[in-house]
Each structure stands twice: as structure tokens, then as C-alpha cells.
Amino acid sequence: MTTRERLTIVVAACNEQDALPLLHPRIRAGLDGVPGLDGRVLYVDDGSSDATWARMQQLAAGDPAVAALRLARNFGKEAALTAGLDLVGEGAVLILDADGQDPPELIPEFVALWRQGYDDVYGTRLARAGEGWAKRVTAAAFYRVIGRLSKTPIPADTGDFRLLSARALAALRQLRERQRFMKGLFGWVGFRRVALPYHREPRMAGRTKFGFWKLWNFALEGITSFSTAPLRVATYLGLVTAASAFAFAVWVVGKAALYGDRVAGWPTMMAVILFLGGVQLIALGLIGEYLGRLYVEAKQRPLYLVDTWQPADVALSGASASKGERHADRSTVARDQVP
Known part of the structure; x- marks a missing residue:
């Protein structure tokens, strides 16, 4: 008997009641279109x-x-994906x-590249339909900035739409x-990687959960997680400011020695004070961002907590857990979480 290759589609969702019924038939059709594939689907409800x-x-x-996992509350997309x-x-x-913006119809193409030996087949967007110019411009700028700042390879115009080998x-x-x-963790892992270009479609139903403020914080998260360039x-900036201040001091002393000491104007003094204060606050803010991340890591809290785990009838993880078994009291470290 020939062993079939297994592929699990992981879909993390938060308030997507209208999109899921439209998405699932497309996923099922994509899986059924690949011969010799044992296709599964795992939905994660992020509170x-x-x-x-x-x-x-x-x-x-x-x-x-199909299996379903419900988290105890909203832990965020990254934690839901991890779960x-x-x-x-x-x-x-x-x-x-x-x-539904990332088309499930591309599943056969992802699988074909995976079967060629690639460990990370990532979708690269050629176009972003249904998104405004401001979001497209800022997204493109973010990927190029983090690509230059980070030593970890993070492909431009590439999201979470990807296939990972075992x-x-x-x-x-x-x-x-x-x-x-x-996106940075995927790149850090490495192994054999290949891009699969595609056109991103408009959202099928509902509204996006990522406004500009969330996207800004997300960009800040990415840059501070994979680069210390802001600290540098x-x-x-501090060195340049100090050198400028020293040069200005030399100029003031020299001017006073040659032409006499005249009282400088109040606007000039306030401008210098505010500039130096602003530079100091920016530096303290950057240090605070990194220090805050150390604080969160030091507490070692679980990444997420599970409310309900509903395994598939075909035993998604090969376990004997009964349908609808609850695991709200379990630790959420990956190796201990699988029932």
C-alpha cells in the first residue's frame, strides 16, 4: 500500500463568520485537485x-x-498561527x-514545488487587489526597510501564505x-526556499482587522525583533549631535573672544534645547522598545491558552482524543500541547 503525503491547511481566523463558508469549498477543491495527497484542514479561532x-x-x-481549535481569548494572529x-x-x-485574499487554488502549485524538494515555498504578491494606494505604498516601504535592516532574509511583498515541509x-x-x-521566523529557519508569484485577490467578505495603527505596531514589532539597527x-545620532554641539560651543567661544560677548537670542536657545531633548527622548524610546521585549520574554508566559480542541475524525495528529475534548487547563508549549 502506498503511503500518501500529508498536507494540513492551517487557517487562523478572528471574526470571519462570513468568509469561512466561502473559503472552505475552495480549500477542499484545491486539496482534491492534487493526486496522492492526504489533505487536512485545521481552523483556529483566535477569540x-x-x-x-x-x-x-x-x-x-x-x-x-477538518479539525478546529478555539483559543481562550484573542492572543493575536501570530500566536494563533503558532497554535x-x-x-x-x-x-x-x-x-x-x-x-480568501490568498487563493487556495494555488495549492497544487505549492505542492508541486514541495515535491521538488523545497522546504519553504512562499507566495510573493505581484499585485494587491482591493487595497488602497496608501496601504500598498506603506507595505512596500516596510518590506524594503526591514530587508535592509535585518540580517535574516525576509522576502519583499511576502506574507504568511506559504508551504512548510515537515x-x-x-x-x-x-x-x-x-x-x-x-515572517522573520520563517526566514530565520532557512532550508531550501523558493518563491511562488501570485496575484492577491480582494477580500471575500467582512472587513480587515488591520488598520494603519495596527500595521504600524506590526512593523515596529518586526524591525525590533530582527534588527538592532535602530539602536545603532x-x-x-547621539554622536552627530554631540559633535555639532561641540562645534557650536567652539564657535560661540571664538566669537566671544574676537567680537565680545553678546547675549544670544531666546529663540536660538530654545531651538537648541528642544532639539537636544528630542534626540534624547528618541534614544530613550528606542531603548525602551527593546527593554520592553526583554521584560515580556523574561516572564515566560505561555504563547496561548486553549479553550476547545476538536480533532478531525481522521485523527489530525494521530491521537485518541475524543471529539470536543477541552484543554483549557493545559500548558501551551508545543511539545506538551498536542493531545
């Missing part, structure tokens, strides 16, 4: 306040290859957004940092 969990339960009831990846015990995994997934599970920037910039 939704609408009927998202009920939709996931309905999908699991109607498809024996889903932790529960994939065998085979490869493909990460898919719940809004060994890449096993390596990713070893990275348990609390401040998680998944603060150091250089």
Missing part, C-alpha cells in the same frame, strides 16, 4: 466575538478531514488567511519567543 467558532464546528461536522502549527504532528503545512515546521517549533514576527542609529 472571535461573532459566530466564527460555530462556523468552524459546522465545517468540522460536514468534513471528516495551529503546533498541532500539526505529521507532514507539511500550508498557511492560509481566512479572508523539517522546516519542526525547526520552527523550536522558536518559542513571545514577541513573534512570523540612535548611537550615531
Whole structure:
């Protein structure tokens, strides 16, 4: 009997009750279109306040290859993705957004590259339909900035839409940092990587959960997680400021010695004071960002907590857990979480 290759689609969702019923048939069609593939789907509810969990339960009831995981509260997309990846015990995994912008119809192409021996097949966006020019411009700028600042390879215009082999997934599970920037973690793992260009589609239903303020904080998270360049910039800015202040002091002393000491104007004095104060506050803010991340890491809290784990009828992880078993009291370290 020939052993079939296993691929699990992990979909993390928060308040996507309208999108999931539209997305699942597309995922199912994509999996069924690949011969010799044991396709599974794992939905993760990241503390939704609408009927998202009920939709996931309905999908699991109607498809024996579907499993569902509900977190205790909203822990954020990165933690929800981590929870889903932790529960994939065998085979490869493909990460898919719940809004349908990343087309499941490309599953056969991802699998074809995976079968060629690639460990990380990542989708690179050629176009971002349904998004305003401001978001497109800022997103492009972010990827290029972090690409220059970080030593970790982070491909431009590339999100979480990717397929990871079993060994890449096993390596990713070893990275348990609390401040998680998944795009950087994927790049840090390494192994054989290849891009799959595609056109991103408009959102199928609902509204985006990422406004500009969340995107700004997300960008800050990524830069501070994978680069110390901002601290170095603060150091250089301090050196330049100190050198400028010294040169200005020499000029003031020389002018007083040659032409006499006249009282400088109040606007000039205030401008210098405010400039130096601003530079100091920027430097302290950068130090605070990194110190805050050390503080979070030092507490060693779990990445997430599970409310309900509903395994697939075909035993997603090969376990004997009963349908609807609750694990709210379990630790959430990956190796101990799989039931």
C-alpha cells in the first residue's frame, strides 16, 4: 500500500463568520485537485466575538478531514498561527488567511514545488487587489526597510501564505519567543526556499482587522525583533549631535573672544534645547522598545491558552482524543500541547 503525503491547511481566523463558508469549498477543491495527497484542514479561532467558532464546528461536522481549535481569548494572529502549527504532528503545512485574499487554488502549485524538494515555498504578491494606494505604498516601504535592516532574509511583498515541509515546521517549533514576527521566523529557519508569484485577490467578505495603527505596531514589532539597527542609529545620532554641539560651543567661544560677548537670542536657545531633548527622548524610546521585549520574554508566559480542541475524525495528529475534548487547563508549549 502506498503511503500518501500529508498536507494540513492551517487557517487562523478572528471574526470571519462570513468568509469561512466561502473559503472552505475552495480549500477542499484545491486539496482534491492534487493526486496522492492526504489533505487536512485545521481552523483556529483566535477569540472571535461573532459566530466564527460555530462556523468552524459546522465545517468540522460536514468534513471528516477538518479539525478546529478555539483559543481562550484573542492572543493575536501570530500566536494563533503558532497554535495551529503546533498541532500539526505529521507532514507539511500550508498557511492560509481566512479572508480568501490568498487563493487556495494555488495549492497544487505549492505542492508541486514541495515535491521538488523545497522546504519553504512562499507566495510573493505581484499585485494587491482591493487595497488602497496608501496601504500598498506603506507595505512596500516596510518590506524594503526591514530587508535592509535585518540580517535574516525576509522576502519583499511576502506574507504568511506559504508551504512548510515537515523539517522546516519542526525547526520552527523550536522558536518559542513571545514577541513573534512570523515572517522573520520563517526566514530565520532557512532550508531550501523558493518563491511562488501570485496575484492577491480582494477580500471575500467582512472587513480587515488591520488598520494603519495596527500595521504600524506590526512593523515596529518586526524591525525590533530582527534588527538592532535602530539602536545603532540612535548611537550615531547621539554622536552627530554631540559633535555639532561641540562645534557650536567652539564657535560661540571664538566669537566671544574676537567680537565680545553678546547675549544670544531666546529663540536660538530654545531651538537648541528642544532639539537636544528630542534626540534624547528618541534614544530613550528606542531603548525602551527593546527593554520592553526583554521584560515580556523574561516572564515566560505561555504563547496561548486553549479553550476547545476538536480533532478531525481522521485523527489530525494521530491521537485518541475524543471529539470536543477541552484543554483549557493545559500548558501551551508545543511539545506538551498536542493531545
